[in-house]
Amino acid sequence: MTAISERVSEPTEQQDSKRVSQSVFDGSRLRVVLLVDVYDGAQQQFLEAYEEMGKQVSSVPGHVSDQLCQSIENPSQWLITSEWESAPPFLAWVNSEEHVRMVQPMHSCIRDTRSLRFHIVRETGGEAGRAAAGERRLQTSPRIGDGVIRHALTFTVKPGSEKKVAELLANYESPTARVDDTTKLCRTSLFMHGNRVVRAIEVRGDLLAALRHVARQPEIRAVEEAINPYLEQERDFADQESVRVFFTRAALPAVHHVTRGQDDEGAQRQALSYPARPGMGMRLAELLAQHDERVAGDPASPILRSTVFERDDVVVRLIDVRAGLDVDPAAALGLADAAQVSELTTLLDEGAAKKDGDLARLLALARMDLVTDRRSAPDA
Secondary structure, eight states, rough: OHHHHHOOOOOOOOOOTTTTTSSSOOOOEEEEEEEEEEEEHHHHHHHHHHHHHHHHHHSSTTEEEEEEEESSTTTTEEEEEEEEESSSHHHHHHHHHHHHHHHHHHTTTTTEEEEEEEEEOOEEEEHHHHHHHHHHHHOOSSSOOSSSSEEEEEEBOOHHHHHHHHOOOOOOOOOOOOOOSSSSEEEEEEEEEEEEEEEEEEEEEHHHHHHHHHHHHHHHHHOOOOOOHSSSSOOOTTTTHHHHHHHHEEEEEEEEEOOOSOTTTEEEEEEEEEEEOOOOEEHHHHHHHHHHHHHHHHHSSSEEEEEOOOEEEEEEEEEEEESSSTTHHHHTTTOHHHHHHOOHHHHTTTTTOSSSSSHHHHHHHHEEEEEEEEEEOOOO
């Protein structure tokens, strides 16, 4: 985690905010906001759990400060804010098994939570505040996105069950796309790589509302129940804590998204899984993000858009590409030159890191199998 917090990219001086709509790699400070609804009568228990957690998080690399606030109107509503030197150390911590164990005592007190993460763009204050700001990075310019939130879930299934799981995941009935007046499911792309499943979703509106909407749909519950016996990590749908822990561990956050702002009906959605060495997942994701950002303005590039997901050294790159992966293996893998090939191989596990420069071999190792790719119908 120390290596991650120290190894951040310099902000791009001429960044086209219309291209890079999401990134955790610009080195600016991060503000995390957690809205919590505590059960009536559990406020003291919640406070004690928070104080114990605060003792532990204060020593996490990259952590700057925390505040716990209670609503002046409703004692059941609490707000936790924290500041981090940058996004990568926060993500490394919040996606760790240490964090899963650390927050477990709080969940018996909590009815509902909502987590929001923000890069700090500007701030005001007195002379002392401005001096402190000069020592800490702010996001250099606002990003302009497309209104779509990108997220993924990943889990593994028991070896030997891959074919059966793929059949179940390919043949379920799609849930209703419209969640409410402001939220809609836009696209779901599901891939497998060996016994690992990755489900990438695109949502316009409220991601949490969309995830809860999907979980409640009978057709989704049916397929989740059907694959349950094949999961390597057990989950019990009768136990809400079991389900919560499963989906906490399954979360695969998007750490970078870039688009050329072009649509091509012939573009193919592909996914690549990069087997990172232990502790090297975030650096590997950063390398891929840097490449995709550099080539986003190249009209000759076959990559129309790219999203990099990372968690616990699971690194997945989702791309929309013209003419398939094999036409330009280097571009498909997110590499521009021999130096990048060399650096990439130092970040891969030993089974994939043969330094023979064989991009076709590396592409074959990374290529994921498409199970299903579904788009919702456009609004009338």
